[in-house]
Amino acid sequence: MNELYESNVKKAVDNNIAWCQLVSAAHGKESFTTDKVWGLRAVAPPYYPELITSSRVTIEEDIVEFLKLDHVGSIKDSYATLHLEPFGFQMLFEAEWIYSPSVSEKETGPYEWKLVRTKEEFERWTKETGLENSIPTSLLGGPEMRMYFLNCPNGCAGFIANKAADVVGISNVFSRGMDEINLWRTIPHVVSKEYPGVHMVGYEHGDLLSAARSSGWTSMGALRVWIKSR
Secondary structure (H helix, E strand, O other), rough: OHHHHHHHHHHHHHHHHHHHHHOOOOEEEEEEEEEEEEEEEEOOOOOOEEEEEOOOOOOOOHHHHHHHOOOEEEEEOOOOOOOOOHHHHEEEEEEEEEEEEOOOOOOOOOOOOEEEOHHHHHHHHHHHOOOOOOHHHOOOOOOOOOEEEEEEOOOOEEEEEEOOEEEEEEEEEEEEEOHHHHHHHHHHHHHHOOOOOOOEEEEEOOOHHHHHHHOEEEEEEEEEEEEEOO
16 A cells, blocks of 8 residues: 555544544543544544544454443444444444645635634534534634634535644535535635645545545545444
8 A cells, every 4th residue: 555645544544533532522521542442431422433443453352342331332443444233333324534735826716714713603603514512612712623614605614624643634514505516626725824735634425525526635545434223
């Protein structure tokens, strides 16, 4: 496997773990880390996992002791290598890690993106995405996160950027009336203004993945999210 490619996947995984830890800590959740897994000692915030594998060589035996814990209901299988059905889990979805280099041209298109700075702007952003109970207000204005919002003629759009592991992670991308391919084409320009020279990573599936790839983002490999079977 290409060394640069593998390095970018690892950065994407580590960046995502850093983001999940940041959100979880803001909820007062205690975390732990081993050489092959990151996890929480309590139920995760809404839409976040209790366990994330952090190494390509993680196998089922490395996490089996954690699977027995009552609070573990969701697992992010960062390299799509695990088979967790025998442990009472089912795959929720498969996604792909994606990558974009930093851009030198800072044009952002016909719309003016803005950083979310006030509590009112934050509340509107989280309401648009259904994340009112997921992302705490205490993260607003912190050094680790930038939350972007765009009013456009037919609706709105937004995303979160977090800098960790020498990359900027892009997450919680949404669009209400803005063409999604144009949205993903715009994101590197917006982020490069704030973080010049820093590459971008993230993961998506479904229509947003198709839009990201059509706009020039590169797929780097699969991941899976598992949930405990009901």
